[in-house]
Amino acid sequence: MSTTDASKRTPLDRDAIVRAGIELADAEGVGVLTMRRVADHLGFKAMALYNHISSKEDLLKAMLDAIATEIDEPPPECEPMQAIRQHAIATRDAFLRHPWAAGLWGVTMPGESRTAHIEYLLSVLARSDLDAETAHDGFHAINNHVLGYSMQEQALTVLFAGRGIESLVNEFQETAPVDRFPHTNAHLQEHLDGNTSTSFELVLDLILEGLARVSKDRTSHTA
Amino acid sequence: MSTTDASKRTPLDRDAIVRAGIELADAEGVGVLTMRRVADHLGFKAMALYNHISSKEDLLKAMLDAIATEIDEPPPECEPMQAIRQHAIATRDAFLRHPWAAGLWGVTMPGESRTAHIEYLLSVLARSDLDAETAHDGFHAINNHVLGYSMQEQALTVLFAGRGIESLVNEFQETAPVDRFPHTNAHLQEHLDGNTSTSFELVLDLILEGLARVSKDRTSHTA
DNA sequence: TGTCAGAAACGTACGTTGTACGTTGTTCGT
DNA sequence: ACGAACAACGTACAACGTACGTTTCTGACA
Incomplete structure (x- = not known):
């Protein structure tokens, strides 16, 4: 209780709050x-937090921004398509963590670090062989793949973080009986069996190759 | 007030509640x-609603399910890749509305109609020329594109439904000054100029062609 | 036509949330 | 040593989802 109290806690700053938020969100x-x-x-x-952050929304934004800083950028000498590939994989890894x-990610205004994350992808696209229009579309195609894949991938994990996976599966199969929705149940089973681990990079490559081809088409037609 | 009150309201059922929820969500x-x-x-x-729905989560789920019913399935004689294309476009149109x-969509457990929506895409993929593995990956690739594109497309619209678009853009440009994030600002400008209207279908086609190519590669290598 | 059971609507109330506001304590430049 | 600036606290409030008990309506059967 006195000023010489040994267990004196550290004085709470913005970063500590953001870190705690991420820890808790990861766990629960x-x-x-x-x-x-x-x-x-x-x-x-609770109210002590408001000396360092302005609102809960501000906190969430900062948490997402902190995650953006976890995503390493490939070295500058990396050739464009390889850099995009690595960057996409690193982004997805962050979402796995x-x-x-x-x-x-998709419904929150980006902060500074997330903006830098966007800027990086756009800058690499700009120095790639893709024409400007394809680069624009490619930005979305790549982002959508990374974000969409990550969301679906962990929908089950996130939906109700509490109970086990089989409880979730059971609840779903209640509204989706096998006889009426055979393909859906088969698809789900493929996921539960877990032999879909390489599909992220496969579709990513499919998109990257497709972009190169589209750009070649477009520029040759114009020429 | 009496029993002969002319403005006697209709007695409130599940569908009316779901419709009202959608109306309000669309508007505000x-x-x-x-x-x-x-x-x-x-x-x-408020409590009258609970005679017909079990919780707010139940309501949201029903609202999303109602939207799934708005998405028409292409006629059965439609060839697979065309059907997938039309279905994807119809889905995106629903998200536009x-x-x-x-x-x-991505963070909520699907109800019956949404499950039917999933089942449809999977069933068309199953009768396409794609091998099973590519069909599985293609399901996600297509879904991610449709969902991701729709989300990004209306992020500005949704983020704060109240104030005008330029207020949002200004707030963003405050954290993303043009000199530090030139590509990002240029990209945003391309959106504001609105000459990106065909990119949804362009990337969609890119994915569909890519899937066909991947499947051909895979089956020829195996043979 | 009278009655009565079950459904539907209502009113009240509780716990939890984000956060505004006023007060207390602590730290640091002078 | 002292006062200003800042950090932490305690209290409090409005809005939320919704549990519970009560009232009102309705429609099937006597």
Whole structure:
């Protein structure tokens, strides 16, 4: 209680709050992330957070931004298509580490680091062989693949972070009986069997090759 | 007030609630969708809803399911790749009509109609020329494109449904100054100029052609 | 036509959320 | 040593989802 109290906690700054938010969201899901819980986790009361962040929305934005900083950029000498590939894979890895992030990525305003993440992909596309129009479309095609794949991939993990996977599967099969939805159930089974691990990169390459081909078509037709 | 009251309202059933929810979400965004507001909109009190739906989550699920029923399936005689194309376009059109839906699609458990929507795409893929593995990957590639594209497309529309577009753009350009993020700002400008209207179908075709090519490669290598 | 059971609507109320506001404590430049 | 600036706290409030008990309506059968 005195000023010489040995267990004096560190004085709480923005980064610590953001880190705690990410930790909690990783562990329990972002759906149950609460200001009071974040504060508890740090040993403070809820309102203490507001000296360092302006709102919960601000916190979530900062959390997503922090995740963007985890995504390494390939070295500058890396050739464009390879760089895009690695960058996409690194982005997906980040979403694997933070399963709640993908679902928020698309519906939240980007902060500075996320903007840098966007800028990187666009800059590599700009120095690639793709024409400007294909580069624009390619940006979305790649982003959509990475984000969409990550979301679907962990939908089951995230939907209800609490209970086990089989409870989720059972609930789904209740509304989707095998006899009426055979393909859907077969597809789900393929996922549960887990022999789809290379499909992310496969479709990614499919898109990259397709972009190169489209650009070649477009520029040759124009010429 | 008496039993002969002329303005006697209709007695409130599940469908009416779901419709009201969709109407409100379309008009004001799903972020401010409230049980009390849905009830008000129908001329009832909040708790009356619970005679017909079991929870807010149930309502949202039903709303998304209702949107799935708006998506027409191409006629059975339609050849597979054409059917997939039309179906994807119809799905995106539905997301255009209901800007809030795409963001929830990926993080919500599908109901019966959404399951039918999934089943349709899988069934068409199954009767296409694609091998089973490519069909599996193609399902995700197509879904991710449609969903991801729709989300990004209306991110600005949805993020804050209240204020005008230029207020949003200004806020963004505050965290992303043109000199530090030239490509990002140029990309944004391309969107604001609106000459990207055909890119959805272009990338869609790119994916479909890519899938056909991958499948041909795979089956020829195996043979 | 009278009655009565079940469904539908209502009112009230509780726990939880984000956060505004006023107060207290702590730190640091002078 | 002292006062300003800032950090943490406690209290409090409005809005949310929804549990529960009560009232009102309706329609099947006597």
